[in-house]
Amino acid sequence: MPPLVPVSATVPDRPDAVVVDGIAMSRADLFGAATAMADRISGASAVAVRATASLGTVAATLAGLVAGVPVVPVPPDSGPLERRHILGDSGAALLLEPGGTGAWTADDLGLPVVPVDLTRRSAATFPEPGPGSVALTLYTSGTTGAPKGVLLSHAALAADLDALASAWAWTPDDVLVHGLPLFHVHGLVLGVLGALRTGSRLVHTGRPTPAAYAKARGSLYFGVPTVWSRVAEDPAAARELASARLLVSGSAPLPVPVFARLAELTGHRAVERYGMTETLITVSTRADGERRAGWVGTPVDGVATRLVGDDGTPVPHDGETVGELQVRGATLFDGYLNRPDATAESLTPDGWFRTGDVAVVAPDGWHRIVGRASTDLIKSGGYRVGAGEVEGALLAHPAVREAAVVGIPHADLGQEIVAFVVADGVTGPELTDFVARSLSVHKRPRRVLLREDLPRNAMGKVQKRRLTE
Structure with missing residues (x-):
């Protein structure tokens, strides 16, 4: 399998190929710094990263991918209990520290801390990780117990990013802009690894403010509904996005009034998509297709979906009948770390992943997500x-x-x-x-x-x- 984030001679480099919170690096320098760090962590069982919105986090994540060492992003604002659970459960051998405000120390964590040094360079080479090897261990929010570690392979990440590049016509000519956290699928996988894999420029704004989005002058923007709601409330900033090619919204349904207001101010009907940490992005609107407010489109390449009722029987695709959404395909996780019981419970006997979300599917295959079965399906x-x-x-x-x-x-x-x-x-x-x-x-x-x-x-x-x- 080709590298997940290849250094491509066909993609022109530039000093500001990757910009995070105003600090820029070329792709060559970023890969050089990441490779120098890969020299230091090679052979580790796993490495944790205090995943701040910084170039250090990008380089540390890339270092793990280069060295074939699973990377465990840790929310920088996590409390002591959550932090200790993630570090202990993941088996991380050390923590990569990007520096800056709120840095953690070895005394706090009980494991070695390695500062991220963006000035070092290395031209070393490493064997390509096997496609089934773990690239990232991302922890769930823990709403129903302690957070679970989701094992995501190099192959799953590559399959999803390639499917989204096709769906969104994402190319090296794009400039991706977002300000999302770098410890979730949306901000880290799509928003960083996606840009590195496609070769597009990346501008991470540090914080996702309307003013920062307007100033960045991108062609492709990622945001969550809260971000787009704030953009829609700032007409001057919103109008600056009219020159973009695509506005993408995810992580929660985009309210229809926000969808309409964005269209009015920017001229863009937002692309919506659906996914989970365990499945990556499985359903999306297409760049060259219709956009329906409140709907997330059709399955991406390599993914299949189905709707089932409480008794496990198929639910009709009539755009009205609600059922549990189940998915399968190349983008699925490889299980929960140290939790074979939870992994088994998440899968049906015939291998479909139970999302726990409820949805409706229209006769033409378009999906609308109703929400979580536990909180958003109301039986009254x-x-x-x-x-x-x-x-x-x-x-x-x-x-x-x-x-x-x-x-x-x-x-x-x-x-x-x-x-x-x-x-x-x-x-x-x-x-x-x-x-x-x-x-x-x-x-x-x-x-x-x-x-x-x-x-x-x-x-x-x-x-x-x-x-x-």
């Missing part, structure tokens, strides 16, 4: 209601800025539909009536609770478990 009064559909109806009200819908246990209905809303100048009953005018009456929220804000994680996803608690 004998009906199955997708929280995402109700959230979309609420967000269509001009006074509503944010909305999250959950099911709360109810003695008569089984679950009642409750909406948490951030809005101005509107009451809960008015919003309930508004939803009932656009959706079936049984889908209206029984209660609407107005809030100043909604709890979100680092990727902008609403933490619904905190709401239900």
Whole structure:
């Protein structure tokens, strides 16, 4: 298998080929620094990286890929308990420290700390890692217990990045801009390794502010719904993105009003896609295809999907019937580290991955993600209601800025539909009536609770478990 991130003589290099938070390097210098670090870590069982938004994180990750050593990105804001769990469970032999604010020490961690030195260079060569060897161990958010280590192979990463390059017409001529965290699939795999694999320039803005996105002058932009919502609220910055080729949104559904506002200000209907840490990106809209607000497109090359009901039987692709989404293909993980039980539970007897997400599929194969089966599929009064559909109806009200819908246990209905809303100048009953005018009456929220804000994680996803608690 060719290297995951090859040094290609056919891709012109430049001093600012990779820019992170205003600091630039050429591809040659970046690979030279990464290879020098690969010399130091070669043979390690695994290496952890304090994954700050920095060139040091990029070089450290690349060093592991070059040396064939699994890389374990650790959120730089992780608390002591989470940090100790990740470092202990992953078996990391040392920590690569990019430096800067909040640096950790060996005394804190109980394992050696190796500073990332971007000035060193090496021309050493290493054997190509086998396609099935582990490239990254990414830890889940741990919403249902301690975070689990997801094993992602070189082959899975390469297959997904090539499928997305095809879907998004991503080439070395692009300039990719984003400001996403470098310890998740979106920011690290797509947003760094994708640029290195395709040969496109990368501008990581440090923080994903509208002003930084506007200043970067990219052709391809990545963002989560929170980022795009803020861009849509800054018309001057949004209009600067009109010269881009593609705006891509992921990690959570993009609210329809934000989709429409972006289209109005930038002239671009955003590309939406769907994936998980365990599967990488499996479904996406295409650069040359239709864009439907609230829908994420069709499976990418090398991936198949299916919908099943509670009894495991197929669910019709009618655009209305909700079922659990299952996937299989070349992009799937190789299991959870040290958790054969969890790995077995995540797979069906015939080898499909249970995403735990519920979706509908239209007759033409387009997918709409309803949400997590545990929090977003609400069974109320004998009906199955997708929280995402109700959230979309609420967000269509001009006074509503944010909305999250959950099911709360109810003695008569089984679950009642409750909406948490951030809005101005509107009451809960008015919003309930508004939803009932656009959706079936049984889908209206029984209660609407107005809030100043909604709890979100680092990727902008609403933490619904905190709401239900």
